[in-house]
Amino acid sequence: MGFWTTFYALSFYTATLILVLGLAYKIYQYAKTPAPLKVPTMPAPLTTGGVVVRVLMEVVLFQSLFRSNKWIWLFAMLFHAALWVVLLRHLRYFIEPVWFWVVLVQPFGKYGSFVMLFGLLGLLVRRLFVERIRYISSPSDYLMLILLLVIGGSGVMVSFVTHTDIVHFKAFMLGVMYFDWQPIPTDSILLVHLTAVILLMIIFPFSKLLHAPGVFFSPSRNQVDNAREKRHVAPWAIKQFESPPPVVD
Amino acid sequence: MAAKANFETPAFRPYPVIPILKPGAMKGNGPFVAKPPMQEALGFPGELIDNWHDVAIEKMGELLKKYRSLRVYLDACVKCGACTDKCHYMIGTFDPKNMPVARQDLLRQVYRRYFTLAGKWFPKLVGAKDLTREVLDDWYNYFHQCSQCRRCSVFCPYGIDTADISMAAREILDSVGKGQKYCNEIIAKVYKIGNNLGLPEPALRDTLEGLEEDIKDETGVDVRLPVDEEGAEVLVITPSADFFAEPHIDGLIGYAKVFHQAGISWTLSSSASEAANFSMFIGSYENMRRVALRIREAAINLKVKRIIFGECGHAWRVAYSFLNTLVGPFDFLDQRYPIPQHICEFTYDLIQKGALKLDKSANDHRRVTFHDSCNVARASRMGDMPGGQFIIPREVIKASCNHFYDMPADTIHDQTYCCGGGGGLLTDDLMELRVKGALPRMEALKHVVDNYGVTHMAAICAICKTQFAKVLPYYGFEMDQIISVHQLVSDAIVLSVDEI
Ligand code: HEM
Ligand code: HEM
Ligand code: SF4
Ligand code: SF4
Numbered sequence: 001m002g003f004w005t006t007f008y009a010l011s012f013y014t015a016t017l018i019l020v021l022g023l024a025y026k027i028y029q030y031a032k033t034p035a036p037l038k039v040p041t042m043p044a045p046l047t048t049g050g051v052v053v054r055v056l057m058e059v060v061l062f063q064s065l066f067r068s069n070k071w072i073w074l075f076a077m078l079f080h081a082a083l084w085v086v087l088l089r090h091l092r093y094f095i096e097p098v099w100f101w102v103v104l105v106q107p108f109g110k111y112g113s114f115v116m117l118f119g120l121l122g123l124l125v126r127r128l129f130v131e132r133i134r135y136i137s138s139p140s141d142y143l144m145l146i147l148l149l150v151i152g153g154s155g156v157m158v159s160f161v162t163h164t165d166i167v168h169f170k171a172f173m174l175g176v177m178y179f180d181w182q183p184i185p186t187d188s189i190l191l192v193h194l195t196a197v198i199l200l201m202i203i204f205p206f207s208k209l210l211h212a213p214g215v216f217f218s219p220s221r222n223q224v225d226n227a228r229e230k231r232h233v234a235p236w237a238i239k240q241f242e243s244p245p246p247v248v249d
Numbered sequence: 250m251a252a253k254a255n256f257e258t259p260a261f262r263p264y265p266v267i268p269i270l271k272p273g274a275m276k277g278n279g280p281f282v283a284k285p286p287m288q289e290a291l292g293f294p295g296e297l298i299d300n301w302h303d304v305a306i307e308k309m310g311e312l313l314k315k316y317r318s319l320r321v322y323l324d325a326c327v328k329c330g331a332c333t334d335k336c337h338y339m340i341g342t343f344d345p346k347n348m349p350v351a352r353q354d355l356l357r358q359v360y361r362r363y364f365t366l367a368g369k370w371f372p373k374l375v376g377a378k379d380l381t382r383e384v385l386d387d388w389y390n391y392f393h394q395c396s397q398c399r400r401c402s403v404f405c406p407y408g409i410d411t412a413d414i415s416m417a418a419r420e421i422l423d424s425v426g427k428g429q430k431y432c433n434e435i436i437a438k439v440y441k442i443g444n445n446l447g448l449p450e451p452a453l454r455d456t457l458e459g460l461e462e463d464i465k466d467e468t469g470v471d472v473r474l475p476v477d478e479e480g481a482e483v484l485v486i487t488p489s490a491d492f493f494a495e496p497h498i499d500g501l502i503g504y505a506k507v508f509h510q511a512g513i514s515w516t517l518s519s520s521a522s523e524a525a526n527f528s529m530f531i532g533s534y535e536n537m538r539r540v541a542l543r544i545r546e547a548a549i550n551l552k553v554k555r556i557i558f559g560e561c562g563h564a565w566r567v568a569y570s571f572l573n574t575l576v577g578p579f580d581f582l583d584q585r586y587p588i589p590q591h592i593c594e595f596t597y598d599l600i601q602k603g604a605l606k607l608d609k610s611a612n613d614h615r616r617v618t619f620h621d622s623c624n625v626a627r628a629s630r631m632g633d634m635p636g637g638q639f640i641i642p643r644e645v646i647k648a649s650c651n652h653f654y655d656m657p658a659d660t661i662h663d664q665t666y667c668c669g670g671g672g673g674l675l676t677d678d679l680m681e682l683r684v685k686g687a688l689p690r691m692e693a694l695k696h697v698v699d700n701y702g703v704t705h706m707a708a709i710c711a712i713c714k715t716q717f718a719k720v721l722p723y724y725g726f727e728m729d730q731i732i733s734v735h736q737l738v739s740d741a742i743v744l745s746v747d748e749i
Contacts, residue, residue: 214325
C-alpha cells in the first residue's frame, strides 16, 4: 500500500468519526437541553402536524428567508438544492450495485455542480460587497465559502477536465468502507477534492454548519401553539419551584 | 418638546432605503444603572461585583444548560445577513450593532471563546472574544437597545430570536450586579405595592370611584369599577397605566362598559393591580414567576371563575404563553373559557353573539388605523386560530367605527414594527433611542394619514400607548392621536339603563 492510500484511508476514518460523533453529541445536547417556555414565533401551528409542515417549509423551501431577502434566498436555494443533488450523485462511489434512482440522478448531479458553484459565488459576492453582511462576517465565514468553492471547483475539474479513473477510485472508496484497502488514484486534483472534503467533515460539528441540525431544534419554529390548553414545564423549573407541588384550596 | 432634544429626529424617507452604517452612532453608557436596594429586592448583587468576569461566564454556562433556545441560537447563525435590515433601531440609528445578528454576536463572541473548541483554539478566525470590561459595557448598552420585539426572528431562516438572547444577556448582567434602573425599580415596586406605578390601594379605590362618577355624569348610567370583590365572576388584570394615564384610562372605561352591558360581574384586585411583568424583559424566570404568582393568589382569594387581561402587550405574552407554565394549573377556574382570556377576545365574543349594541357613527369623527403590538402579534394569540391576534382586535375596531384603514402590509401583522419603547426601554434616559426607533412605524402611519386621512392610531398595549403619546409630536403628529381600542368601544357602546 502506498503512502497516499494509507493517508487518505486513515483520514477518512478520522473525519467520519469526528463528523458522526461530533454531530451525535451536538444533537444529543440540543435534544437534552429543555425549552422551559413556549416561545414559537407567532402565528404558529396549533398541532404537531402543523409544526412538521412548518419546519419542512423552512428546511426545504427556506420560507422565512424568502420573506426576508429574495437575493439571499435565491443564491442559498441554488447552492443547497444543487448540493443535495450532487451528494446524491456521489452515492455511486459508496454502493455496489448502484441503485436505479442514483443512476437517474447522475446527469443532474453532474451539471448541478455548476449551479452549486454559481450559488456559492453569489453568496460570496454578497458577503464581500454588501456592507451590512461584510460587517458581520468573520474570516471563517469567507473561508467556509472558499472551502466549498474549492470542493466544488476541484470536483468539476475531476469530472470535466482530468477525467480521473472512477472505477479505480470507487475500488479505493469501497475498500475503505469494508476495511480491504485498495490503492487510491493519485490524481492531484482528486486529492485536493478529497482533502477539502475531509476538512469540511472535520469542521462540520464545530462550526456554523450546525445550522443543519439546529434548524430542527429551534424553539421558535418547532413548538406547537397550545400554551393555554396544555401546561408546559421544564424539569428544572419543577424541581426548583414545585417540589412539593403547589396546593390549591 | 421636540425643540429641547439634543438629537435629531430622523427625517421621513421618500422611499425605504437600506441605511449606510454609522459605526458607534449609539455607543454610550446605556440607561441608568439600578441602585443597590432595587437590585437586592430582586435577589441580585447590589452593584458590579469584583469577580464579575467569572460569575458572568458561570451564569452563561448555566443558562446554556437551561435554555435550548440560547444554545441553538448561538450555534446556528450562518451570518446570512437576512435580519440585518429588519430592526427598527437599526433603521432609525444606523448603528451596525443594532443589526440583530450583530447584537447577538456581542454575546456569541463570548460564547464561542469560552464554550466552543473553535473559539478556544482559533479565536481570531471565528470572531471569538474574551469577556473584557469593554465587552460587558457593550452588552449593557446594546442589549438595552433591543425592545425584544421578535421582528428579526420572523425573518431568520432558523427563527433565531434576538429577544431571547437579549433577555439572557440582561440576566447575566443582573447576576453580576449591573441591572437596569427602570426595569428593576418597577419590579421592586410590584413586590412592595402591587403595581408598576406604586399606586397604593386607597389611591386605586379613589381613582376608580372617580371614574364611576365620570361615567355617571357623562352617560347617566351607573357603571361600576369594582375592586377586591369576592365572588365576582371575572378577575380583570390590567396594566396600572389604565388607572390614571390618557389614553389608557378611556380603555379601562371601555372594559367597564362592556362588562356592564354583558351583565357579567367582575373585579380588579388591589394586590395584583398590574398586568405588566417586567421580569420577562430581564429574562428572570424566577422573578417572572414571583410576579405571576400574585395573579394566581388573587384569583384564588377572590374566588373568581375567570381571568381576563386588559390591553397590554408583553403582559399578554406572559399571560397567554407563560402563565400556565409559571403558576398553573388553573384547575380552579371555569374550564369552559380560555385561561386566561384577552379583553378583546371577550368583547369580540359578545359582539359575535349580538350582546353589545354598538353605534359606529359615534366614532365618525375618527378615521382609525391599528398598530399591532409586537408581543401580541409575534408572541401570543387570540381566539382559536393562528393569526386570531390580528383579526380579533380589528374586528372589534370595525364593529365600533365606520372608517378603518390598515397601514402598509409589511408593517402590520407579524411584520409589525415595534413602537420603539418596548422591552423595558420606556424610560426618559433612552429618549433618543425611542424617538429614532419609532421611525418605521411613524412612516407607516404617515402613509395612511396622507392617503386615507387617518386621524387616530389604536393600540392594545400600555407601553405602545405611552411611547406614542411621547414620540408622535417629534414626527409632527399630535400626542392624542394614539387611542385605546376599548376607547372606540366605549364611545360606540349604547348602554342600557337597567341596573345589573
Ligand atoms: C437541513 C439542511 C440544511 C438547511 C435547512 C440549510 C439552510 C440554510 C439556510 C437557510 C442558509 C442561509 C442562507 C445562505 O446564506 O445561504 C444556509 C447557509 C449556509 N449553508 Fe445550509 N442548510 C442545510 C444544510 C447545509 C449543509 C449540509 C451544508 C454544508 C455543506 C450547508 C452549508 C451552508 C453554508 C456554508 C451556508 C452559509 C452561506 C453564506 O456564507 O452565506 N448547509 N443554510
Ligand atoms: C466522501 C466524500 C466525497 C468523495 C469521495 C467525492 C468524490 C468525488 C469524485 C470522485 C468526483 C468526480 C466525479 C466524476 O468524475 O464523475 C467528485 C465530483 C464532485 N464533487 Fe465530490 N466527493 C465527496 C464529497 C463532496 C462534497 C461534500 C461535495 C460538496 C460540498 C462535493 C462536490 C462535488 C462536485 C460539485 C463534483 C463535480 C460534479 C460531479 O461530478 O458530481 N463532493 N467528487
Ligand atoms: S428583537 Fe426587535 S429590537 Fe431586538 S434586535 Fe430583533 S428586531 Fe431589533
Ligand atoms: S437571519 Fe438568522 S442566520 Fe441570518 S444572520 Fe440573522 S440571525 Fe444569523
